[in-house]
Amino acid sequence: MKEVLPQFNSTFSIDCVVFGFDEGELKVLLIERNEEPFKDWCALPGNLVRVDESLDQSALRILKELTGLGDIFMEQFYTFGNVDRHPQGRVISIAYYALLRLGGDKALKPITSYAKKAFWKNISDLPKLAFDHQMIFEKGLEKIKRRIKHQPIAFELLPEKFTLTQLQNVYELIMGKKLDKRNFRKKMLSFGVLKELDEKQKGVSFRAATLYKFDRRKYAKLFGKEISF
Amino acid sequence: MKEVLPQFNSTFSIDCVVFGFDEGELKVLLIERNEEPFKDWCALPGNLVRVDESLDQSALRILKELTGLGDIFMEQFYTFGNVDRHPQGRVISIAYYALLRLGGDKALKPITSYAKKAFWKNISDLPKLAFDHQMIFEKGLEKIKRRIKHQPIAFELLPEKFTLTQLQNVYELIMGKKLDKRNFRKKMLSFGVLKELDEKQKGVSFRAATLYKFDRRKYAKLFGKEISF
Incomplete structure (x- = not known):
């Protein structure tokens, strides 16, 4: 028999799908849960929304508490509401995603005891996840x-100066397929957000590639808008 | 002082932004509310989710009850969760949208007394809406x-056979701007989903345009995927 906690009769949570790009690998941020249900399971960072916070505020608070990460730009992408998705009652979950460039400066350390630890995991090597988090991850x-x-x-996933090959690698990793080099470059340059630098890649003996950075002003103008059509 | 009903302490609702295209006009489906709060106000069709239904099921049930419309393909697009968006407590709302071609066959008739009536309204001439429904409409x-x-x-908004001018009209209405005719046609034909018919527009005395229909098989293959890049 399923026991339903009264405070769970109907409520809502946030789950965060935070992607990190690290030297040619695409990773996702997970926690190890310290609370029932699914105690000791791996899961996406997530928890219940408080009555006095907006969904956006809640997403930031929860991510910070469970992983230590702050100042992350996250965007809502879908709300999961199957009837039986939570074993203790009716809990729908609003999912957020973010994309980060990983570096040594982003140490992970849960602030609350709700998570035992937080860690990055390559997306091609995920453990079994609590609740419907596999589905949430896939949708993200x-x-x-x-x-x-x-x-x-x-x-956002690349260092400040990058080569077109590095840029293409990010695309291929996220899209999960190889892209035609010539078409890719042509399309990318056509957006007008890349600035060619008078500088070559360092530490490469043969045919060092030209470095680019992106034009923040044009980028800001484009961001939030679609760039095709 | 704000009175908070206990059942409203924290719950969730669905709101539907249903667009209808009718001979050169883009409309949205509204109801006149028969219940507090916002009794007698115009609003998007919306109501609370029941504990035993998924969000998708709930959206269909609510739209049917408030407007009489069934068999509509609706898609979730955003969840609105500002703390004070509902005057009776914490209610977040999952918003769905749909696009319909309007015709005489889609009579509107609320099934429950929650709505006094349901009606189509041109999007350029909207009344003041209840709750944060103006914001939900705009996001939709x-x-x-x-x-x-x-x-x-x-x-989905056009008759089975249509001219490229009619197709362009739909795009211009939704995008809220004029499009270049040549570019538009070139792009549209490049998608490969249009079938040119051996048939001309009827009832036009001067330069009757060629009719097109879309290739359902190719359309199905594309639908749900992006077609640029």
């Missing part, structure tokens, strides 16, 4: 796949 | 503006 991945085709989100 | 419009650039949703 689908979302960034669609987004990256129309918005310059890839730039 | 923004959504279809983005969608129509990448997905063949416009076809």
